[in-house]
Amino acid sequence: MAPKQTTRSTPVTTTPAPIATTTTLVTNAQLQAMIDQGVIAALVARDGNRNGDDSHTSGTGGRRTERVVRECTYQDLMKCKPLYFKGTEGVVKLTQWFKRMETVFRISNCPMENQVKFSTCTLLAGALTWWNSHVMTVSQDATYAMTWADLRKKMTNKYCSRNKMKKLEAKLWNLKVKGTDVIGYNQRFQELALLCVRMFSEESDKIERYVGGLPDMIHGNIVASNPKTMQEAVEMATELMDKKVIGPL
Structure with a gap:
């Protein structure tokens, strides 16, 4: 009896249907614009993460930013420990008050427009009474428009007789x-x-x-x-x- 012959079926290969694709053309100008926007966004994010740190590099071609100097406040000036003046201490103490106040101006970076306003806050007793009277007579705006040199001269004339x-x-x-x-x-x-x-x-x-x-x-x-x-x-x-x-x- 002849052996039974078996037949192997040929598997059917299914080819997937092609996926339709869409090609978008980008011009050179549009590509450059997208690059520029990405660079700007990256710089903004970096500056935001620096939390106000304005340190910069120099000599390497890196981006350099200007340092922003914080304006001196009255509290900043008082931390430098100026002297007080009452008007009864004599010429030597007045001179020491002048010198110490000028040193404090330099240390605290006190701007010229605030020197008279801040320094007169260290006047006490009779000196403070004299100053308040002057402010009332001349007006506050005109008084605080004085320069430090003007105040020093005025106080010298007041507390140092001829x-x-x-x-x-x-x-x-x-x-x-x-x-x-x-x-x-x-x-x-x-x-x-x-x-x-x-x-x-x-x-x-x-x-x-x-x-x-x-x-x-x-x-x-x-x-x-x-x-x-x-x-x-x-x-x-x-x-x-x-x-x-x-x-x-």
Whole structure:
């Protein structure tokens, strides 16, 4: 009996129907616009994540942003610990108030338009009464339009009488270094010079008077060096006196 023959059916392969596709043409201008929008969005997101950090790079071609300086407030100024003035402390204390306030202005970056407004908040007792009377007489707007130099002059006229000013000018004119105490001389000279502004129409006049009060052991050296500013003259005198007293290191 012949073996039974089996037949294998051929599988049917089904080809999926083609998917219709749509091709959108983008012009070069549209492509560039999309790129630009993406770049702008990325920069905005980055700046937002920086939380106001305005640090920047330089010298590398990177994007540079300007640093925004926060305006000085009255609280900022008071953190620098200015002195208070009552009007009864005398000329020396008034001078110290002037000097300390100018230092505070620099430390706190106090703008010129706020210097009078903020500094007069440190006046107490009789000085505050005098200032309030002035504000009422002149008007608040006109008063706070004053400059710091105007206020300093007004307070000098108020708390340093003409007789006192003459005495101070005489003291400044005759002031000399005691022994080798140049540091003490520097401080006293600057205190008096701050009040006796009428004595020196030029910086060179102040330098000449300062150098004139120095002792012979350093006077000639300072004259020969011909300092151009008070700061330069003070630094020279202090350094030379230290070398005379302590000797070379």
